[in-house]
Amino acid sequence: MYEILHKERLNPTCHLMVVAAPGVARKARAGQFVIVRTDEYGERIPLTIADFDRDKGTITIILQEVGKSTMEMGTLRVGDGLATFAGPLGHPTEVQQYGTVACVGGGVGIAPLFPITRALKEAGNEVVSIIGARSSDLLFWEERMESVSNRLIVCTDDGSRGRQGVVTEPLTELLEERPGQIARVWAIGPAIMMKFASLATRPYKVPTIVSLNTIMVDGTGMCGGCRCLLEDGARFVCVDGPEFDGHKVDWDNLLSRQQFYREEEQQAVERWQHRCQLDEAVARGGS
Amino acid sequence: MAELTNKERMRIPRQDMPVQDAAARRANFDEVALGLETEAARLEAERCLQCSRPRCVEGCPVDVDIPGFIEAVRTGNLSEAVRIMKTRNSLPAICGRVCPQETQCEQLCILGKKGEPVAIGRLERIVGDWELRERTQALEKAPSTGKRVAVVGSGPAGLVCAVDVARQGHDVTLLESLHLPGGVLTYGIPEFRLPKSVVMGEINHAIENLGIRLCVDHVIGRIATLAELLDEYDAVFLGTGAGLPSFMDIPGVNLNGVMSANEFLSRVNLMRGYDFPQYDTPVKIGERVVVIGAGNVAMDAARCSIRLQELHGNGRGEVHIVYRRSREEVPARAEEVDHAEEEGVIFDFLTNPVEIMGDEAGKVTGMRCIRMQLGEPDDSGRRRPVPVEGSEFDLPVDTVIFALGTSPNPLVFVEAESLSRSRWGTVIADEETGRTTTARVWAGGDVVTGAATVVSAMGAGRRAAADIHAFLAGELEPWSDSET
Ligand SMILES: Cc1cc2nc3c(=O)[nH]c(=O)nc-3n(C[C@H](O)[C@H](O)[C@H](O)COP(=O)(O)OP(=O)(O)OC[C@H]3O[C@@H](n4cnc5c(N)ncnc54)[C@H](O)[C@@H]3O)c2cc1C
Ligand SMILES: Cc1cc2nc3c(=O)[nH]c(=O)nc-3n(C[C@H](O)[C@H](O)[C@H](O)COP(=O)(O)OP(=O)(O)OC[C@H]3O[C@@H](n4cnc5c(N)ncnc54)[C@H](O)[C@@H]3O)c2cc1C
Ligand code: SF4
Ligand code: SF4
Ligand code: FES
Numbered sequence: 001m002y003e004i005l006h007k008e009r010l011n012p013t014c015h016l017m018v019v020a021a022p023g024v025a026r027k028a029r030a031g032q033f034v035i036v037r038t039d040e041y042g043e044r045i046p047l048t049i050a051d052f053d054r055d056k057g058t059i060t061i062i063l064q065e066v067g068k069s070t071m072e073m074g075t076l077r078v079g080d081g082l083a084t085f086a087g088p089l090g091h092p093t094e095v096q097q098y099g100t101v102a103c104v105g106g107g108v109g110i111a112p113l114f115p116i117t118r119a120l121k122e123a124g125n126e127v128v129s130i131i132g133a134r135s136s137d138l139l140f141w142e143e144r145m146e147s148v149s150n151r152l153i154v155c156t157d158d159g160s161r162g163r164q165g166v167v168t169e170p171l172t173e174l175l176e177e178r179p180g181q182i183a184r185v186w187a188i189g190p191a192i193m194m195k196f197a198s199l200a201t202r203p204y205k206v207p208t209i210v211s212l213n214t215i216m217v218d219g220t221g222m223c224g225g226c227r228c229l230l231e232d233g234a235r236f237v238c239v240d241g242p243e244f245d246g247h248k249v250d251w252d253n254l255l256s257r258q259q260f261y262r263e264e265e266q267q268a269v270e271r272w273q274h275r276c277q278l279d280e281a282v283a284r285g286g287s
Numbered sequence: 288m289a290e291l292t293n294k295e296r297m298r299i300p301r302q303d304m305p306v307q308d309a310a311a312r313r314a315n316f317d318e319v320a321l322g323l324e325t326e327a328a329r330l331e332a333e334r335c336l337q338c339s340r341p342r343c344v345e346g347c348p349v350d351v352d353i354p355g356f357i358e359a360v361r362t363g364n365l366s367e368a369v370r371i372m373k374t375r376n377s378l379p380a381i382c383g384r385v386c387p388q389e390t391q392c393e394q395l396c397i398l399g400k401k402g403e404p405v406a407i408g409r410l411e412r413i414v415g416d417w418e419l420r421e422r423t424q425a426l427e428k429a430p431s432t433g434k435r436v437a438v439v440g441s442g443p444a445g446l447v448c449a450v451d452v453a454r455q456g457h458d459v460t461l462l463e464s465l466h467l468p469g470g471v472l473t474y475g476i477p478e479f480r481l482p483k484s485v486v487m488g489e490i491n492h493a494i495e496n497l498g499i500r501l502c503v504d505h506v507i508g509r510i511a512t513l514a515e516l517l518d519e520y521d522a523v524f525l526g527t528g529a530g531l532p533s534f535m536d537i538p539g540v541n542l543n544g545v546m547s548a549n550e551f552l553s554r555v556n557l558m559r560g561y562d563f564p565q566y567d568t569p570v571k572i573g574e575r576v577v578v579i580g581a582g583n584v585a586m587d588a589a590r591c592s593i594r595l596q597e598l599h600g601n602g603r604g605e606v607h608i609v610y611r612r613s614r615e616e617v618p619a620r621a622e623e624v625d626h627a628e629e630e631g632v633i634f635d636f637l638t639n640p641v642e643i644m645g646d647e648a649g650k651v652t653g654m655r656c657i658r659m660q661l662g663e664p665d666d667s668g669r670r671r672p673v674p675v676e677g678s679e680f681d682l683p684v685d686t687v688i689f690a691l692g693t694s695p696n697p698l699v700f701v702e703a704e705s706l707s708r709s710r711w712g713t714v715i716a717d718e719e720t721g722r723t724t725t726a727r728v729w730a731g732g733d734v735v736t737g738a739a740t741v742v743s744a745m746g747a748g749r750r751a752a753a754d755i756h757a758f759l760a761g762e763l764e765p766w767s768d769s770e771t
Contacts, residue, residue, distance in 0.1 A: 023510050037466060043558070043567040044466075068547055084466045086504035216570075217558070221696050222505055222530040223550035229541045234534070241697060253541055256649030260543045264569030271564050273316050 001081030010140035022057030025122045030115035031093030034218040037084035048112035062111035068268035094117045098183035100126040106189025118148040136161030168200045198246030210246040301403040302327040309629040316478045316598040330359035346395035376737025428498040429456035434759045437520040442470020444732025444744035445526030451752030453497035464506040474557035481667040508701035529733035539643030544651035548588040548690035568572035573685030574604035580690035586623040611639040611672040705768040720750030
């Protein structure tokens, strides 16, 4: 069991958890992930390492409730344990001094972007960060991102915070404003956002690193369920990634593979919500 | 009871294994083979001629004293049978179920010359199951030596190595990347062929009795490298298996509905996807499933598919096995092929896929195949299948499961440069001792041989354990890293 030491709600659907996992913390680096399972019945789901503390032996994860597993994890409390917490998995981000870089985060993708941005800044890069969400109440870690960026641009789809619009707009402007100066772009967020960020940087030939979130089972290269298509063939995201050159990714294949278990996921959510209602009813009846 | 003459013995028919009815078992994951009854086991044991130079033993990779244990079964002395068995084979309940007996011990049994061989596997299972219930043989641990050994991977090779090393009094840590131990026994071979209670029963018994420290969720190469293990431990055994799946290099392999047998079987067995939504991990099953390959892995995938169609798909559907060679070359255990056929799996021999077709949403809709014929023998001595020109045809399918060969998962080799590997990615290790080219590192099982068998992995684990013990006891010269 891996104990949850701290938990906070970042927005209506995102939670932050600090988990005791000294072995993982000892080796964790920016860009890597863990495979988490709540209990005996649970699924193995991948979550990015959003932060780590080697001295305290802890890993910070951020989860967005999108289905049964993440919703159930959202109900866990401080002191509860997670049955599985395997990692650190995947390759760490390649951090060098590139010059000026842009870090683009969408929604829950801001969490994995944070340690990468910090590492890039520490390596001496000038960092321009662009973060976005649908609306202000879904946005988190603005200050944290600010603290590790030379410049931070915030946008929301509805304009409730920062400028109105999606992250690709300021990204394109930046590439226009400073032609040839942006050495690299990191884009992390929903697949559709990473797809459009990659399309935006393509004409400028700026290497664009994305962190792919395919469906996984083991996370160790054993099942091949996480495979994505690059220009030159298939890769296993869990061992070859999770970061890839966004210009080489077959995004349509990725998007369709993410949807494969949709019906079953729907079924699981409905059943879970029904069970929660029953539990509540029983609790009410009992009191 | 009067002793029988050999003539009389040879008149006793081979005792049939009672099995669940094919129609019933299509709709459950319960064990198919039910085990011999006591009287049938005694009769089967009577058939053994107690050869003075038993051929059967030559066929067993771990040299079980077959006539010895069978004689104990015959006289009803099961604890003696267990004792004899366990001097060579610590997991009889598992081997009795999954060994390919027809190409090993039973193939060489003298009775097989004229009639049917003694059902050695079935008797072995009886002995193993009896011991699982009775626990007559204590696992004794020698006084502590203070030496520390890390065993990486908890499949049959790692398990047997851990047990043997621990018995000698060494302090053993068993490191496993998944959340459950057992390797293929747990994530690959389905419940209906090898109940998980049998696997866990054996593992828990050994771990508890010998004080083996089991660390699950430990992906070596990530949470610690081999070099780091060598700093912390006196010896390291690698039993990480051959778990890396391969796909064919044909168009369409990344469509939705195409998966490796490893993914499918892990979802079903390790994650208990057949019990979805009780368990959270879904497993998708189509109405027209094609499994490519004809080894044990393919049979397991096909038979799981049949069951899932019955349980979750209203019993509708078809499951095919597509294999590029003919029936004679099928590498799976004979019993599994028979059972698959009884359960309704359709075999398409001399057929090879050339393309997988999909719809606009990226879902599989069909598979183009080509007929094959057998040509000249290849390196392996088997006749090489060659495509018959112009014989392409399309199969309507919605699920394609690749059960081709697997190779060692390279994660464990991160920062292990001195560990030599073959061009197939397998670790080069001495066959007798398991020593690798890196000092204090031993290896055995599928990671050395490529996909093989449970019992050969156990044998390798056992031989390495003996060498590790001799090394730790100072009886052997240490060796240094080499490039051979
Ligand atoms: C390397 C990696 C790092 C990740 N890091 C984070 C993270 O830090 N925080 C976070 O909240 N999520 C992260 N994800 C995504 C997270 O794993 C999924 O959201 C989670 O598995 C969904 O499980 P569920 O049962 O709650 O939802 P499900 O019911 O399984 O799925 C609900 C919806 O999410 C989609 N989905 C399912 N599995 C995944 C998946 N693995 N990735 C993306 N979409 C998926 C489905 O298409 C479906 O539409 C990461 C994924 C990967 C591969
Ligand atoms: C579906 C299927 C059916 C089969 N049926 C039969 C049969 O009927 N009869 C038969 O004799 N054989 C059968 N086999 C083959 C047999 O199971 C294998 O030959 C045998 O399990 C090999 O044992 P092993 O200990 O070498 O490896 P495995 O059983 O593969 O175990 C290796 C273990 O190492 C772990 N591991 C891998 N990498 C790491 C790492 N980096 N860090 C930590 N742990 C790691 C894995 O998770 C796994 O638990 C079958 C195989 C499959 C896949
Ligand atoms: S271990 Fe396997 S090969 Fe050896 S006697 Fe038993 S069933 Fe036969
Ligand atoms: S060869 Fe057959 S008959 Fe002879 S000892 Fe072995 S099992 Fe018995
Ligand atoms: S998750 Fe299984 S191979 Fe990547």
